[in-house]
Amino acid sequence: MPEILDKTKLFVNDLLTNDLDKKFLYHNLRHTQRVVKSTKQLLETCSLSDQDKELLVLVAWLHDTGYTKGTANHEESSCEIAEDFLTKEGYEKEKIEKVKSCILATKWNAKPNNLMDEIIRDADSSHFAQSSYLETSDLLREELKLLGLKNYNQKEWLELNIQVFRTDHQYYTDYAKENWLSKKDKNLKKLIKDKKSEKKLAKKEKLKAQFKSESPDRGIQTLYRVTLKNHITLSDIADTKANILLSVNAIIISLALSNLIPKLDNPSNDYLIYPTVIFVLFSVVSMVLAVLATRPNVTSGEFTKDDVANKSVNLLFFGNFHKMALGDYEWAIQEMLKDKDYIYTSLTKDLYFLGIVLNRKYSLLRWTYTIFMIGMILSVIAFAISFKFFGPDRKIQLLSEVLLF
Numbered sequence: 001m002p003e004i005l006d007k008t009k010l011f012v013n014d015l016l017t018n019d020l021d022k023k024f025l026y027h028n029l030r031h032t033q034r035v036v037k038s039t040k041q042l043l044e045t046c047s048l049s050d051q052d053k054e055l056l057v058l059v060a061w062l063h064d065t066g067y068t069k070g071t072a073n074h075e076e077s078s079c080e081i082a083e084d085f086l087t088k089e090g091y092e093k094e095k096i097e098k099v100k101s102c103i104l105a106t107k108w109n110a111k112p113n114n115l116m117d118e119i120i121r122d123a124d125s126s127h128f129a130q131s132s133y134l135e136t137s138d139l140l141r142e143e144l145k146l147l148g149l150k151n152y153n154q155k156e157w158l159e160l161n162i163q164v165f166r167t168d169h170q171y172y173t174d175y176a177k178e179n180w181l182s183k184k185d186k187n188l189k190k191l192i193k194d195k196k197s198e199k200k201l202a203k204k205e206k207l208k209a210q211f212k213s214e215s216p217d218r219g220i221q222t223l224y225r226v227t228l229k230n231h232i233t234l235s236d237i238a239d240t241k242a243n244i245l246l247s248v249n250a251i252i253i254s255l256a257l258s259n260l261i262p263k264l265d266n267p268s269n270d271y272l273i274y275p276t277v278i279f280v281l282f283s284v285v286s287m288v289l290a291v292l293a294t295r296p297n298v299t300s301g302e303f304t305k306d307d308v309a310n311k312s313v314n315l316l317f318f319g320n321f322h323k324m325a326l327g328d329y330e331w332a333i334q335e336m337l338k339d340k341d342y343i344y345t346s347l348t349k350d351l352y353f354l355g356i357v358l359n360r361k362y363s364l365l366r367w368t369y370t371i372f373m374i375g376m377i378l379s380v381i382a383f384a385i386s387f388k389f390f391g392p393d394r395k396i397q398l399l400s401e402v403l404l405f
Helices: 003-018 029-043 050-062 065-069 074-088 093-104 115-124 133-146 154-168 174-179 181-214 218-265 267-294 305-309 326-337 340-390 392-404
Strands: none
Touching: 003 029, 003 050, 003 065, 003 074, 029 050, 029 115, 029 174, 050 074, 050 093, 050 115, 065 074, 074 093, 093 115, 133 154, 133 181, 154 181, 174 181, 218 267, 218 340, 267 340, 305 326, 326 340
C-alpha cells in the first residue's frame, strides 16, 4: 500500500501549514521534512523489511503532528492523530500500533527497544550533526521563549546545549555513529568556543560597566580635556609672539650695529647719538623681556614616598620627576592610579600651574609689546628732532648766521 506514503505526506503538509501555531519556529513542517529525509538516509543502510521501512517513513511524517494540539504530551497527541488518519485510510491496526510505538520512542528520555526505535531517534536528532545546527538551535530557543515555556539567556542556552551533546544524547545506529558523530563533535567544539567567547565578552562588559560606574561623568572628562588643550594652545601662542619679537628686535639691532653705529665716529653725526641710543636701548629691553617670557622654569625633579602618600606632588608634570629612577616613578604612578581623587587632583594642579605660567608669559609679553611700541615711537621722534634741529642743514644755517653777525 505505497500510496499511503503520498497521502500521509499531503495530510501532514496541510496539517502543519494550516493548523500549527506560527510560534513553532523549530517544530514545524521544515523539521518534519528533515526527519523524513534523515530516516530515508538511515533506511538505505539498514536491513529492515519493506513493511518496516514504510512504517518508519510514516512515523517520520506523523511524529510531531501533535504540536497542533499544544506542547503538553505532544507525542501522545501525535499517536492519536496518526491513529485517526491511518484508520480512515484503512491501514491495518497492527501496523498502526507499531507506528504509535515508534512515535512514543521519540520522547526525549525514552530508550529505544529495537532497531526501528533507534532509527527514528537518530533521524529526529540528525540536526546535531548538521552545519546549520547553531542556527537551528537558536530557532528552538526562540520557540521556547515565544511559547512561554522557558526563556534562556545566551549563556544558559550554550551550557544546556553542551550538556546535551556531552551526556544527554547519543547516536544508536552504526551509520549515524560512523557518519554523523564526528560532525556532532565538530558542532560541540563550536559551542564550547562560543561559550568561551561569551565568557570573555561578559567579562569585558562587566569591566566596562565597572569602569563606567567608577569613572566621572563625560562632562567632567570633557572639561579637563578641553581646558588643558586650551591652556597648551595659549602657551604655544605666547611662545610664538615672543619669538616674533625676538626676531624683529634682533634684525633691528643687527641693522643698527652694521649701518648706524659706525657713522657715529664722525663728529658731523653727533646729532644721531641720542636717537640711536634710544632706538637700541628699547630694542634690547624688548628682547630681554621676550626671552624672560619664554624661559623655562624647571623644578627640582625629585619627590619622596611621603609626597606621594600625602598627594602633595603632581606626577603629571615632568619637572617633578625627571631626576627620579624609572622604578620609583612607575611605583608612584601605580599608587596614583589606585586613587581616583589623586588623579583628578593632579589634573587640577596641572590646570592651575599652567594658568600661573600663562599669566606670567602674557604679562611679560604685554610689557614687551608696550616697551617695543614706545621705543619705536620715541626713536622716530628723537631722529626727527635730531635731523630738524641738529642735522647738517641746521649746522650750516647756524654757521651762516654767526658769520653774518
